[in-house]
Amino acid sequence: MVSHQNIALTPEAHSTALAAALEALEIEFEVRIEFPPEVLAEAERAIAEFELPPIDKRDIELVTIDPATSTDLDQAVHLSRTAQGYLVHYAIADVPGFVALGGSLDAESQLRGQTVYLPHRRISLHPESISEDAGSLLPGQDRSAYLFSFTLDATGAVSNTVLERAMVRSREKLSYVGVQESLDSGTATEMMLLLREVGLKRIELERARGGASLRIPSQEVECVEGTYTLVADAPLPVEDWNAQISLMTGMEAANIMIQAKVGLLRTMPPPAQKDIDVFRLQALALGTSWSADQPYGEFLRSLELSDPRQLALMHQATSLFRGATYLAFDGELPEDLVQAAIAAPYAHTTAPLRRLVDRFALLVCSYASAGQEVPVEVRQVLPTLPDLMNGSNRLVNQIERAAIDTVEAASLAHRVGERFSAVTLSASESENGKGKPRGTLQVESPAVMARFEGSAEAGQHVQVELVQADLASRKVLFRIVGP
Template sequence: MIHQSIALTPEARSTALAQALQALETEFALRSEFPPEVLAEARRAIADFERPAIDRREIELVTIDPATSTDLDQAVHLARNGDGYMVHYAIADVPGFVALGGSLDAETRLRGQTVYLPHRRISLHPESISEDAGSLLPGQDRSAYLWAFTLDAGGSVTHTALERAIVRSREKLNYVDVQAALDDGTASAMLQLLREIGLKRIELERARGGASLRIPSQEVECVDGTYVIVADAPLPVEDWNAQISLMTGMEAARIMLQAKVGLLRTMPPPAEKDIRIFRLQAKALGTVWEPEQPYGEFLRSLDLADPRQLALMHQATSLFRGATYTVLDGEVPEDIVQAAIAAPYAHTTAPLRRLVDRFALLICSYAVHGQEVPAGVREVLPQLPDLMNTSNRIVNNVERAAVDTVEAASLAHRVGERFAAVTITGTEDSGNGNHRTGGTLQVKDPAVMARFEGTAEAGMQVEAELVHADMASRKVLFRIVGP
């Protein structure tokens, strides 16, 4: 993560900005507080929690997350197994706290997922569960759904097991420190295996034709009372760790498909029209894309330090459209693949933060033990796609609004100043011969993305004058003044 502190005016440092961010909760109708009956049910669930009989506390699990995370969904342990590997992956036992049909279950369906705002986190579950009793905190005995994957020398899964067990995480690690330890050679043998297995899983993804977007995202954090724009440039260790989660989701999908019951995360392949336009954009930006090279491999080859290739990566979002959830209940539909992963896939590793994962864990657990999935679980499945799609839309909108609010507040006193920037979209980016003025640019410092007026192609390094910045409307506008 690259933290760029925003220099706020005295007005922006006042309560105005805090109030504007808090107002997002009302504007987007976020469920900021839990009803008393939900909190009461959560307390009872913690007090009456039934621990599993299986004890796996001997497995030396660790969590790897952003440094400030306390809602810890996953813990991992990796070891050599002959010429292959053994991967244990513990997922928080949220189903053990949420009774199907109860008030807590109903509340989580209304929320869909945790919302991360600059000034607070609006959790999917009460904090007594999400940040305490259900979180895989270090040194604490916790119930978890424990996956055990046997991998061959190439990193492919040869056997999968799943059980509900008591586990204990040994340490709470964070991405920055783990990456530093791997880079300077001081990382533990297990963390070195994370890199080794992660790289092999990436090679398998490449062979499948999978693809991923590597766009530095923008988020807002509150650091010591100052709002900070965070430009998220993923570290290599985040990719390697994500491969363990992706592997789990792929195995969960396989189990659901065999049982013909569950919920897959699906996405269609890019439309030929979008591929054709993207090829024209690549050509216009001076990047060679060989005709036989898959689009996923082409995206991996892009150098994001090159402004034109960074702009092209932003343009690639047009290839990743139509993601949704597909229900399995007695039959397998035709479209079951998540095209970016190039395999069937299910969300199943973040039940503290995402509603659908709780049901995926339950279904997989029943299926691997040869048990019938209860009717009560099946009855919920058709509702989940709409609940999750609605939640995703709200969260994307509110997170963008939070970033826009802080950007506008931070720049309001700098109207008329000029900034170095890179154009992300520009005058000739449609690929069909149509021209338009204006587009989107990325300011280098502070890390702000905004609209511009004027004429410029995508991927140009430009000088832009700030002509408008208004916190109330969340609008920021630049004008191109020169290369």
């Protein structure tokens, strides 16, 4: 696993200029900040009038597992062993119960698309009275949820799925770091041991399907007590195991909608052969053996990210994961239903507090599971969601990248002229055959990924000099000065 790297901003960088630059992103990208009064009023009425469902499943000892600071808790899980395998309960926040179709809150959420996470604030999809309180699966609180109950065989494969809207109560809010520490130290609860056991078996099933995933260390900005910190870290193993439960839920939700012949899937085409051929050449150039009969997903799992050349190769693999989108259908099933990286049909279902499409997937699945006709007002919205969500994803990716660039530039502004150790992630090339050759590199410490100028191949250890760190333009540039 890649080591955890931090850099906190110096006192000079904690200036009004940085705060203003981050706030300016909201204006630059035209992010909707405040909720209109009529939306807030509707949210308060929905909370006041909300009735818990009659089905009582509060005896299931659910827990949530999220980053330690999260308060918008979408999912809670419980795992137990059975004679034939496992029973997994997965509760998802009942956002549809608070958002009336066609209302002002519904319209506002469609304009927003998803929650935006910035270093200095979270801009929620829904008013915080719902997303962080009444709708969140907070511990010790009676909540309404869409409760999936999965019967798994000994291999971890799903043999039966039940979905019902029920009253639940989470017992505890756990963090990824805390659960991982308990597993590593041998103090984990039986349920967390089962999470690891089932998660590993689901990963094996993913391998057998031909699924693949990128394991690129994330680069994020954390803000603790007013101090911004850049963090680069690979996911903890428990995050992968927990994600497998979410993926399983999305796959089963997709199957429910496919059987009902109405719904919304998350799809991605398989990588083009030309992209695979280029990636094979990149693997060869970086000294990594890839046998002709080994699927690309299995090859990616074999890469060791502590090796800079293999880390660079993992970054190059992004070319294999293109074209993800949403597919709405009603009636005749489209031909291409598969999300290639998962190697199965899949639907975004498990994060309705933070992502718009999940609310509609839950509605469709709920009606279909009960053998009821999906209402026309739901069907009418489905075709509009792919374009809406694709646009929202583009916006969020742009603003989150801009936020990281802003903090990087501020954190390095006082270090222009200094030298750093780095690993090149891409080979340097000249744009249109003109100008100085440039590429992308990962500084070993601090956790900065930026452009460089100079000649180098991907996966090289290099010494670089910082030549630019400009807060106004969000530009950071290094120059190679030696191997």
